[in-house]
Amino acid sequence: MRKRIIKLALIGNPNVGKTSLFNQLTGLNQKVGNYLGVTVDKKIGFFSYENIHYQIIDLPGIYSIYPSSEDEEIVCQLLNNIDDIDYPDKILVVADSSNIKKSLLLFRQIQDLGFPVLFILNMLDEAKKKGVFIDIEKLKKFLLTEIVLIDARKGIGINKVKQKISSLNQKKKFSFFFNPGSYHSIAIQDVKNGYQVNTYRAWYYLANNKKFLKEDELLKKIKKKHNIISKKLQIRETLDRYEEIGKFFSKTVSEFLLDPKRNSLDFSKKIDNYLLLHPFWGYFIFFLLLFIIFQSVFFWAENPKKILEFFFSTLQKKLENIYPGPLNNFFVQGFLPGISTIITFIPQIFLLLFFLLLMEESGYISRVIFLMDRIMRPFGLNGKSVVPLISSVACAIPAIMSARHIENYRDRLITILVTPFITCSARLPVYTLIISLIIPDKKWYFIQLRGLVLMGMYLLGFFSALSISMILHLFLKKDYQSHLIMEMPTYKCPIFGNILITLWINIKSFMYNAGKIIVLLSVLIWGLGSFGPKKDFSPFSKYSISFKNIFEKKELPNSYLGLLGKKMEPILLPLGYDWKIGIGLISSLIAREVFVSTMASVYSIEKNGNFFLKEKMKKEIFSKTGKSVYNFATGFSLLFFYAFSMQCLSTLSIVKKETKSWKWPIIQFFFMTTFAYISSFFIYQILKT
Numbered sequence: 001m002r003k004r005i006i007k008l009a010l011i012g013n014p015n016v017g018k019t020s021l022f023n024q025l026t027g028l029n030q031k032v033g034n035y036l037g038v039t040v041d042k043k044i045g046f047f048s049y050e051n052i053h054y055q056i057i058d059l060p061g062i063y064s065i066y067p068s069s070e071d072e073e074i075v076c077q078l079l080n081n082i083d084d085i086d087y088p089d090k091i092l093v094v095a096d097s098s099n100i101k102k103s104l105l106l107f108r109q110i111q112d113l114g115f116p117v118l119f120i121l122n123m124l125d126e127a128k129k130k131g132v133f134i135d136i137e138k139l140k141k142f143l144l145t146e147i148v149l150i151d152a153r154k155g156i157g158i159n160k161v162k163q164k165i166s167s168l169n170q171k172k173k174f175s176f177f178f179n180p181g182s183y184h185s186i187a188i189q190d191v192k193n194g195y196q197v198n199t200y201r202a203w204y205y206l207a208n209n210k211k212f213l214k215e216d217e218l219l220k221k222i223k224k225k226h227n228i229i230s231k232k233l234q235i236r237e238t239l240d241r242y243e244e245i246g247k248f249f250s251k252t253v254s255e256f257l258l259d260p261k262r263n264s265l266d267f268s269k270k271i272d273n274y275l276l277l278h279p280f281w282g283y284f285i286f287f288l289l290l291f292i293i294f295q296s297v298f299f300w301a302e303n304p305k306k307i308l309e310f311f312f313s314t315l316q317k318k319l320e321n322i323y324p325g326p327l328n329n330f331f332v333q334g335f336l337p338g339i340s341t342i343i344t345f346i347p348q349i350f351l352l353l354f355f356l357l358l359m360e361e362s363g364y365i366s367r368v369i370f371l372m373d374r375i376m377r378p379f380g381l382n383g384k385s386v387v388p389l390i391s392s393v394a395c396a397i398p399a400i401m402s403a404r405h406i407e408n409y410r411d412r413l414i415t416i417l418v419t420p421f422i423t424c425s426a427r428l429p430v431y432t433l434i435i436s437l438i439i440p441d442k443k444w445y446f447i448q449l450r451g452l453v454l455m456g457m458y459l460l461g462f463f464s465a466l467s468i469s470m471i472l473h474l475f476l477k478k479d480y481q482s483h484l485i486m487e488m489p490t491y492k493c494p495i496f497g498n499i500l501i502t503l504w505i506n507i508k509s510f511m512y513n514a515g516k517i518i519v520l521l522s523v524l525i526w527g528l529g530s531f532g533p534k535k536d537f538s539p540f541s542k543y544s545i546s547f548k549n550i551f552e553k554k555e556l557p558n559s560y561l562g563l564l565g566k567k568m569e570p571i572l573l574p575l576g577y578d579w580k581i582g583i584g585l586i587s588s589l590i591a592r593e594v595f596v597s598t599m600a601s602v603y604s605i606e607k608n609g610n611f612f613l614k615e616k617m618k619k620e621i622f623s624k625t626g627k628s629v630y631n632f633a634t635g636f637s638l639l640f641f642y643a644f645s646m647q648c649l650s651t652l653s654i655v656k657k658e659t660k661s662w663k664w665p666i667i668q669f670f671f672m673t674t675f676a677y678i679s680s681f682f683i684y685q686i687l688k689t
Helices: 018-026 070-080 097-112 124-129 136-143 158-167 185-195 199-207 216-225 230-252 264-276 281-299 302-320 326-344 346-362 364-379 383-391 396-405 409-421 427-438 449-475 496-530 560-575 579-587 594-605 613-618 632-644 649-659 663-687
Strands: 006-012 030-034 041-049 052-058 090-096 117-122 132-134 147-149 253-255
Touching (some): 006 018, 006 097, 018 030, 018 041, 018 496, 041 158, 090 097, 090 158, 097 124, 136 230, 199 230, 264 281, 264 364, 281 346, 281 364, 281 449, 302 346, 326 496, 346 364, 346 427, 364 383, 396 409, 409 449, 409 649, 496 594, 560 632, 560 663, 579 594, 594 613
Parallel strands (some): 090 117
Antiparallel strands (some): 132 253
16 A cells, blocks of 8 residues: 655745755755646655655745745645645745744745644854844744754754654644734635635635636636725735734844944955955956866866766777677667767766856855846846846756746846857857867966866857847837845855755756757667668659668768758858768757767767767868868857857747747747857858968
8 A cells, every 4th residue: 555645845935945954854865847837847855754755845935925926826826726736735934043024924824824834943043143032932832833943054953843744733723813804804705605715715815916726717706896906905914914923023033233343244244345246356256266167167077077988988999899780880889979978078067067056055146146237237137137147057948937037028038038148058068079179288377278268158158148138128128127136145154965966966857858868869860870761762662661772771971861961061161060060060959968979979980990089070071171170260160159059949949938929939049040150150261261
């Protein structure tokens, strides 16, 4: 008999440490998917305690159960749909101990919805630094719930949380903390009769101006009949709740003015004012950090990459002479190059993501967002646009989804359209391969020339995004002006356990999602590059439809792949590309990084005695000129093409979903492809002379 899993939901304001607690409870036993029907990430984890199995879902950060963005709407829908597969049995509300007043509003709302709730006070050390002291016993009496004190980042109090979860049960309440009976009582009764819910849920349905019920038409009729304006009900509830919270807050929470000389927060403000948020030093430090990151991508990842390449080349040599034949060719020339492509680029992706997570864990990334807001404004972007632009360094798809936090539709649209210009991790394998081919391995002390070029490509993407956004700013119809409003988290010493868990999940996602595409295409490329049509093949013959008649073993130039590439070659010659590069460009429409695996497969089919992809590409000669294909001019032309082109169909599908129209992704694709072609043409023509 299958054991029942108790379902938990993790809820709280942004930046209260929910993800740290989630990681502590679940470790590596977690997965990332999507909510049904939308593209918002859904993080679900599992853990067991005293032979009881739990599923916990990490919900987006919210301040109230009344949503103002699509992320927050996900929470609203989950809490009101008992048929949802993730509908929680119990809820954990996490609060920042140094600022619990905001969390108490959300906590009371969850309580009144009727869920068993555990109140978790996180970051007690931050509260002490700010001079905030909480009388826990008194607070328990006022809240009528269990309270657990934790430090999620350090793993303190996690076992206590598990104990309280197991003993947490629904308690019968005879009254609500917010009783709306005196407001719109007849309308509330109509909702209770129509939906069979308690008094507060009836009020909540009336006060919510988002669609989250299947039988929404009945609710619309009730609102219209009683002239209900949802926003006014939300304001009334917020005022009443804060009045109730204020009565016990002063009795349970005390704030003391600390000696400024001993106050670490005062020290933190000085760091912000004089260094990290300074009009000059702030930008200098940020670009210095970028410089160090991109130097590290080459400097630290080079040896692990060489070791992995040597391992796969040795394996390929060993396997090539074992049971030679079609099956051996399939494995050595088709399957193995795809696997080696995935594995050999993990060190570089690992380092890039590690530094990004390190900045996020320490609280520095929020300073970058605030700092870059000054740059964003002249280009017509909302300050919140920085979040998608920075996120797209990892991947454009979640970055575009994160633009939902931008309330202004015009700013959100501009952000979505320019985000793919930012260099993502999928371009990283292409960049590092091409740069290592055309840029000498020269160093000046600790400064590596290849690292400088890589940083230049990232800056090129960033400034291109800003330039295109300025053009869109001039042409798109202007809306109301928006402002950046955000909380600045305190600086924290990074907990490497949290970083490594997130890093492992991202690497695993890359290996699984990108990996299966890369391997599949590598095998397809091998098949198309190993076989071609028979000379006497006729598609109209009744005897022609068979494998032997359609496919025949061919050399690469005469294969289906070679014939396709040669058809494209006249269009690509002005950019300095041969037909093999053309095949790579076509295959990378699926995902940019597939270019590398395609080249690996193409050159594996040709047996030239060398097993290292980079060495094979260096020796490639242009048949028409007798010169090296991967020369300085062609290399930079290719770098610029990948910097500006939309080589990712998945990104286009997300743009369509977010803009709710095929108009913008089609415009985006043709504009970026044309821009990439023209830019690469001029780069090649200038540099080849």
